[in-house]
Amino acid sequence: MSAASQGPVLAVRHAQKRFGAVHALADVSLEAYRGEVLALLGDNGAGKSTLIKCISGVHTLDEGAIELDGERTAFHSPAAARRAGIETVYQDLALFDNLTPAQNFYCGREISFPSWLPRGLRFLDRAAMDREAAVVIERLRVRLPRLDAPVALMSGGQRQAVAVARASVFARKVVILDEPTAALGLRESRKVLDLIGRLRDEGNAVILITHNMEHVVELANRAVVLRQGRKVGELKPDRSNQQDLVSMIVGAEL
Amino acid sequence: MIEQSDAAPNALKSPKPDLGLALSLGLRLLSFGPLLILVLLVVVISLLTPHFLRPGNISNIMSQTAVIAIVAIGQHLVILTRGIDLSVGANLALATVIGGLLFRVVDSAELVMLAMLLSGAAIGAVNGLVYVFGRLPHPFIITLATLSICRGLALELAIGHTTMRGMPEAIAAIGGGASLGIPNSFFVVLGVAALILVMAKAMVWGRWTYAVGGKPEAAMQMGIPVKWVLVSTYIISGLCCGVGAIVLAGRTEASSPLYGNLLELDTIAAVIIGGASFLGGRGHIGHALIGAVMIGVIRNALNLLNVDVFFQMIAIGLIIVLAVESDVLRNHLEARVRVMQSAKTQ
Numbered sequence: 001m002s003a004a005s006q007g008p009v010l011a012v013r014h015a016q017k018r019f020g021a022v023h024a025l026a027d028v029s030l031e032a033y034r035g036e037v038l039a040l041l042g043d044n045g046a047g048k049s050t051l052i053k054c055i056s057g058v059h060t061l062d063e064g065a066i067e068l069d070g071e072r073t074a075f076h077s078p079a080a081a082r083r084a085g086i087e088t089v090y091q092d093l094a095l096f097d098n099l100t101p102a103q104n105f106y107c108g109r110e111i112s113f114p115s116w117l118p119r120g121l122r123f124l125d126r127a128a129m130d131r132e133a134a135v136v137i138e139r140l141r142v143r144l145p146r147l148d149a150p151v152a153l154m155s156g157g158q159r160q161a162v163a164v165a166r167a168s169v170f171a172r173k174v175v176i177l178d179e180p181t182a183a184l185g186l187r188e189s190r191k192v193l194d195l196i197g198r199l200r201d202e203g204n205a206v207i208l209i210t211h212n213m214e215h216v217v218e219l220a221n222r223a224v225v226l227r228q229g230r231k232v233g234e235l236k237p238d239r240s241n242q243q244d245l246v247s248m249i250v251g252a253e254l
Numbered sequence: 255m256i257e258q259s260d261a262a263p264n265a266l267k268s269p270k271p272d273l274g275l276a277l278s279l280g281l282r283l284l285s286f287g288p289l290l291i292l293v294l295l296v297v298v299i300s301l302l303t304p305h306f307l308r309p310g311n312i313s314n315i316m317s318q319t320a321v322i323a324i325v326a327i328g329q330h331l332v333i334l335t336r337g338i339d340l341s342v343g344a345n346l347a348l349a350t351v352i353g354g355l356l357f358r359v360v361d362s363a364e365l366v367m368l369a370m371l372l373s374g375a376a377i378g379a380v381n382g383l384v385y386v387f388g389r390l391p392h393p394f395i396i397t398l399a400t401l402s403i404c405r406g407l408a409l410e411l412a413i414g415h416t417t418m419r420g421m422p423e424a425i426a427a428i429g430g431g432a433s434l435g436i437p438n439s440f441f442v443v444l445g446v447a448a449l450i451l452v453m454a455k456a457m458v459w460g461r462w463t464y465a466v467g468g469k470p471e472a473a474m475q476m477g478i479p480v481k482w483v484l485v486s487t488y489i490i491s492g493l494c495c496g497v498g499a500i501v502l503a504g505r506t507e508a509s510s511p512l513y514g515n516l517l518e519l520d521t522i523a524a525v526i527i528g529g530a531s532f533l534g535g536r537g538h539i540g541h542a543l544i545g546a547v548m549i550g551v552i553r554n555a556l557n558l559l560n561v562d563v564f565f566q567m568i569a570i571g572l573i574i575v576l577a578v579e580s581d582v583l584r585n586h587l588e589a590r591v592r593v594m595q596s597a598k599t600q
Contacts, residue, residue: 079477094472096465098535107465108476110458120459120479145595152588155596188596 009034009069009205010055010086010174016063017050017229024050025061026229032174032205037196039220039237040209041249046226048209052176055207056088057081068173079108085172091179093163097152101144102133104151105166132169140165140198143191157188164195168202175199176207181215193219213242227251277591284584288529288544288577295548299555306558313437317430317505319550320439321346321498323543324446325517326524328378328494330542331450331487332393333525334467336534339491340397341381342498343517344404347510349373349499351408353425354418354509363424370503371496377404378492382485393488401518408511417510421503429504439501443543446497450490451539463487467535523570524549527577531584548573 008031017025025047032038042048053059055066057075065072068084075081078088096104106129112122134147142161144154151159160180167175177196181189193215200206210216216223217237225233225248233248235241283290300307325342332339349370356369381400385393409415421429431438454460462483465473473480495514503509521542528545530537549570556566 077477078475082477090475092471094469094475096468096472096535098464098468103461103464107461108473108478110461112458120457120462120483122458123456124458124461153591153595155592155598158595185596 007070008032008067010207011067011070012051012055012064013067014064015051015054015061015066017047017054017059018062023229025054027064028226028229028231029064030224030231030234032207034173034203034205035200036221037200037206037208037219039216039223040207040226041216041223041245042226043249045228046249047229048226049178050229051226052088052178052207052209055081055174056086056176082109082170085170086174086176087167087171088176089163089167089178089180091182093159095151095159095163098150100148100150101137101162101165102130102147104162105129105133105136105169109170136165136169140168140195142195155188157184157191160184160188160192161195164192164199168199168204171199171204174205174207176209178209179211180208181210181212189215213237213245216245217242225249274591274594277587277594280587281584281591284580284587285529287580288527288541288548292544292548292551295551295555299551299558303555303558306555309435311554311558313432313435313440315547315550315554316440317437318554319546320437320443321502321514322517322520322524322549323443323546324498324501325491325494325514326521326528326542326546327446327450327539328491329518329521330525330528330530330537330539331454331463332491333522333530333532334463334534334537335484335487336467336470337385337393337484337487338397338522339378339381339488340394340518341377341400341404342491342495342521343514344401344408345374345377345492345495346499346502346514346517347512348377348404348408348411349496350503350509350513351412351418351511353499353503354420355411355413357420357422357509358413358418361422363422366422366425367500370499371493374492374494374496374499375489376492377495378489379485381492382488385488386481386484405511412509412511415511417508417512419508421507421509425500425504426507427504429501430507439505442497442501446494447539447543454539459483459486464535469535520549521546523574526581527570527573529577529580531581532578533581533585 010032012028012030015025015028028051040048050059054061057078057080060074060076067073073084075084096107099107111125111128113125114122137144142165144158151162164180180192184192196206196208196219208220217239220237223235223237223245224231225245237245305311325346329339329342352373353366353370357366377400381393381397384396390396412418428438428442454463462478465478466480466483470480502513524545525537525542526532527548528541530541552569553566
C-alpha cells in the first residue's frame, strides 16, 4: 500500500463555479476515501450536479482545485476523467440500447489490435471483451436475462445494473452515481444498493447522490450536504441524525 | 410471486412463459421478416411466370440491382447513424460525367475510375463536413443541397448537357461483362459488401458507428470521436456512389448527368425494406442487400408480368409502409419485454 492510498483518493478544494449571475458552487470542499461511500445531499439546485460534473470533466472549475491521490488535476473532457480512474453513472445511464452488455462495457475503450493502427481502424477482440464482461457480471452478481441480447430488452433495474457494472470495469479510484435508484421499484433498488456496496468493498471511493434518506443511512459512511452552492454540513449519517440531515438539506432551523 | 430460478439462464424468463415465448418469437420473426418476404416473393413469382428463374433473367436482375445494392450499402451506414444521404443519385451522375470528360482526354481505365471514386468521396466529404462542423441539426438539408448542386454541375459540365458516349474497355467489362456466366457487377457488389461488413462488424470504427446511431450523447460521453465517425459515414456513402458510377457507366458505356435519378429513394427504400431501423443504430449490410434485391425482383417480375410501370412505384411504396410499421411493431414488442423483465424482479 502506498502512502497515497491512506489519504483521500479524491479531494475538492475551495471549488468555485459561476454560470453568469448564478453562483453554482461557492467555496465547496470535500474528500472521498477508498472503501467508503460518501453521500452527496441537497435539494434540487443545491449544486450537486454541478459539483459532480466538475469532478467528472464535464465542466471545469472557475477557482479551486481537484486533487486525485494528492495530485492536482484538471480534466477538460469526461474521457480524460475516465482515463484518470473516475467513472460516473449519470441518471440517463448513457447506455446504448442497441448494444449488448459487453459491448456497452467497452464502448469507447474497446480491447483491440494491432496497437500501431489508429484506434478506429483496429480490429475488435470480441472474445476478450465478452470474457471479461462475463467475469465482472459474475463477480458483482448481476443477474441478466442473457448476455448476448441488446440492453433494449432489459428492465430499468437490469439496465442500471449494467451501467453500474460498466463503471466498475474501469473505475480505479472513484465511482460517482447520480440517483441510481430514482426510477426503480423496491426490489430492483435493493439489488442496485447491494451492487454499490460491492463496489465499495472492492476499494473504490463511491460518491452517491440520492434523495432517499433510508439509503443514505444504510449505505453512506459520511454525508456532505450542499445548499445554494455552499457546503452546509458534513456528518456520519445514522438513525438518530436522519432528521438533522433533512433539516440541513431544506435549511430549516433545528 | 414464484421465482423460476432453475430455467435456462439464457432464455427470456417470465412469470407468464407463454407471453414471453410469444414476444421473443414475434421479435425473431420480425428480424427474419424481410428475408422471408423475399423468399416468398421469389416462390410466388416463379409460379406465376416460368421466365423468372431462367439464368438469363437472374443475371439480368443481378446487373440491374448492382447499382442500387452498392449505393444502398453506403446509405445503410448513414442511416445507421440516424442520418440520410439524399445526394447519392446526383453524386453518382456527377461522378460519371467527370469520368466521361476525363476519358476524352486520356484513355486510361485506372485514371477514369480513380476520378469517379474521388468525385464521389469528395461530395460525401462535403456532406459530412458541412453537416457536422456547420452544426446543422440534420443532414437532410445539406444532402438536399448537394443533390441540387451535383445535378446542376453534372448538367453544366456534360458536353451538350446530355449523355456522353464512351468508356474505357476495362470499365465496360466491369459494368457489362460476365465471368463464369455471372455478371461482373455482381462480384463488385460482393466485394464492396465484404469490405463494409468487415469494417462494420470487426473493426472499432464499426462499433463506434453503431454507438453513435444508438445514442449520440452517450457516445460523446464515452470519448468516441462522434464528429469524425459521422463524417466518415458520408465519405463512405460518397465512395459507394463512385463505385456505382463505375458500374453504371461501364454497363451503358456512357456517362450522363441524368443518371441516378431517384436513386436516393431506391436506396433509402432498400435499407428500410431490408429491415434496418429508420431510427438509427439497428441494421446491417444484409438489410441493404435484401432490400435492394427485393426492389430488383419486384421491378423485374412486374415487367415480366406486363404490369404497368406506375404500379411498380405503388407496390414499392406499399412495401415501405409495411417495413416502417414492422419497425414500430418491433419497438413496441421490445417495450413489452422490458416491462416483463422488471415485473419478474418485483
